[in-house]
Amino acid sequence: MKTLKLVAVIGALSFVAACSSEIEQARTAQPTGGTPFTQALTREYKDLSAFEADEMKDWRDANFYASKALASASGQTVAPQDPGERDLPADVLPEIQSVRQRLLTALDGGARENKAEIAARAQARFDCWLEQQEENFQNDHISACRDELLAALAELEAKPAEPAPAPAPAPQVYLVLFDFDKSNINPAAQAVINRVVADFSANKAKAISITGYTDRSGTDAYNLKLSERRADAARAALIAAGVPADAITTAWKGEAENAVPTADGVKEQANRRDELIVQ
Numbered sequence: 001m002k003t004l005k006l007v008a009v010i011g012a013l014s015f016v017a018a019c020s021s022e023i024e025q026a027r028t029a030q031p032t033g034g035t036p037f038t039q040a041l042t043r044e045y046k047d048l049s050a051f052e053a054d055e056m057k058d059w060r061d062a063n064f065y066a067s068k069a070l071a072s073a074s075g076q077t078v079a080p081q082d083p084g085e086r087d088l089p090a091d092v093l094p095e096i097q098s099v100r101q102r103l104l105t106a107l108d109g110g111a112r113e114n115k116a117e118i119a120a121r122a123q124a125r126f127d128c129w130l131e132q133q134e135e136n137f138q139n140d141h142i143s144a145c146r147d148e149l150l151a152a153l154a155e156l157e158a159k160p161a162e163p164a165p166a167p168a169p170a171p172q173v174y175l176v177l178f179d180f181d182k183s184n185i186n187p188a189a190q191a192v193i194n195r196v197v198a199d200f201s202a203n204k205a206k207a208i209s210i211t212g213y214t215d216r217s218g219t220d221a222y223n224l225k226l227s228e229r230r231a232d233a234a235r236a237a238l239i240a241a242g243v244p245a246d247a248i249t250t251a252w253k254g255e256a257e258n259a260v261p262t263a264d265g266v267k268e269q270a271n272r273r274d275e276l277i278v279q
Contacts, residue, residue, distance in 0.1 A: 023053050026066035034075035036116035041078065044124035045069035061131050068127070077112070080104065080126045086134040096133070099149070100126065106156040118155050125149035172199055176234055176274040180217070180267055183229035185237045193234065196276050197241040205278045208243060210234045212252040215271035216264050224254035234274045 026049045031039040049065035052058040071078050080103055083096050103126055111119040128145035132138060174196050176189045185193065200208060212231030214223040231250040239245050260270045 020059070022066040022070065023049055023059075023062050026050075026069040029070055029073040031073045032075065034072070035077075035112070037112040037119055038072045038075055038077060040117045040120035041123060042069050042072040044120050045072060048124060048128060064131075065127070080107075080123045081130050083130060086130045088130065088133055089136055092133055096130065099153070102157070103149075103153060106153065111156045115156055118152050122149055122152035122156060125152060169203070172203075172278040174276040174278070176230075176276065177269055178230055178272040178274075180215075180269075180272065181226070183226060183233045185233055189234075190237065192276075193237045193241060196278060197238065197243055200243060200247075200278050203278070206247065207279050208238060208248050209277045209279070210238075210248065210250045211275045212250070213257065213259070213271060213273050213275070214255045215266065215268045216255045216258065216262050217267045218255070220254060224252060227252035227254045230272075230274050234276060 026046050029042060029046060031042045034042075045065045045068045049062045049069055052065060053062035056062075068078050080100055083093060083100065088096060103122055107119055107123070111122075125145050125148045129142065129149055132142045132145050136142070174192050176185070176192050178184075178189070179186065196208065199205070210231045212227035212229070212234075214227050214230075216223075218226070228250075231252045235245075235248050235250050238248055255271070258268070258271045259273065260268050262268050262271070
């Protein structure tokens, strides 16, 4: 009987010595190679091991975390703990199993590579949750591990924001200028029409709006009609160049909205214009 007791004591002492050895190794372990995930996981498990050893005097769990820290430091990708390895309350087991599956899905879905620090935190907090839930008496510790896990998991599961749609290109505005009291398309005006047609086709535009204007020489009524003829002249030139008629809208404003403000009766070529907008 005494021999059996002695063997048991020696075995216990050997276990404690082995645990202490791994715990001390983990304190100074530095990752050798591996990935950003295994390096982050090394730090997480080192901290848990030190806390359990120094604050809680829980040598079993301190050694558990130390072993995972050392494995991670060597570049191994260790998995979150299997709930079957802990004696967990039956009422929380379904949630734990569900959360573990979510965690594995996130880790295997690219979180280890794309969000290494957060992924390591989530895995370490999962193991912490299982440990604290098995002990099942420090509710604040249980809640802290679980809440930190769920917060990290939410970050891992968050879908990247959809890229903002490219802003619509600004409408292109072209000016066709007219000679005094004229509405015909002269060579300079035709050159502008040609650019409008080319850009309309190249940019796969849908519509062209034309607004005719005059300067302030002449009566309001006469100028309104003149601006209409100018808009119609540009429309005809666009159609002749191949722009569909139903893609063109026209408007006319006479001597209103001058490009260059002038007194009434003043001739100003910058105001004798069509404004063409390609959209």
